[in-house]
Amino acid sequence: MTATSRPPAGASGRGVLLCEVFGPTIQGEGPSAGQVASFLRTGGCNLACNSCDTPYSWDWSRFSRSEQTRRAPALDVAAEILRHDGKLVIITGGEPMMQQARLAPAAALLTAAGRRIEVETNGTITPVDAFDEHVALYVVSPKLAHMGMPERRRIRPEVLAAFQATGRAVFKFVLDGPQDVDELAALQERYGLDPVWVMPQATTAAAVTSGMRALADAAIERGWNVSPRLHVLLWGDERGR
């Protein structure tokens, strides 16, 4: 290795902290909702949202880290994904950008095999080139106040700008209800976020339907897209679907 080819920060021989690999299934949310996809869920998160729908991937006060996660070499992770059919691969978490340097070799292998990589992120960690060059789309999901953290922790203007600069980012917001619309509108105006998807906070089919209905008119008025949670409509809160 030459002095100019150091691995990016975070790359190490420790492998990826992996929560789960599953699929093929249906991407339930955001711009690719309805497409067949495989999922790679990393372990660990740099936020602590009070209504997180995947706390088993990071909240070690409630779940056992050793039972919920394992370390795996990046190339083994890619091989595991490649056993699944389907072109689309969703890298999600937890917060996958915490491990982007470790994920880069897996991402390279997957794109070389013709897979399309979309990354779901909370938008607080700037992409690094070694990973970014393999990502077709970032679904950036900044957190609103109802998630229970101070704004300085959940909204990082310079990181949002970096995602926008890729030209491969969309912004997806989980709303508790219409009471969150003004907060999102202000955030969108302040940081020029576009395009926007809004999605209800819901873990039952009935709540997804009523939540989408409650958001639809405000979304139409503002030119926002409405995201379902198809996996919840199809399979409820079942894990790994």
Ligand code: SF4
């Ligand atoms: S950023 Fe995502 S994974 Fe992390 S705590 Fe919030 S909702 Fe959960």
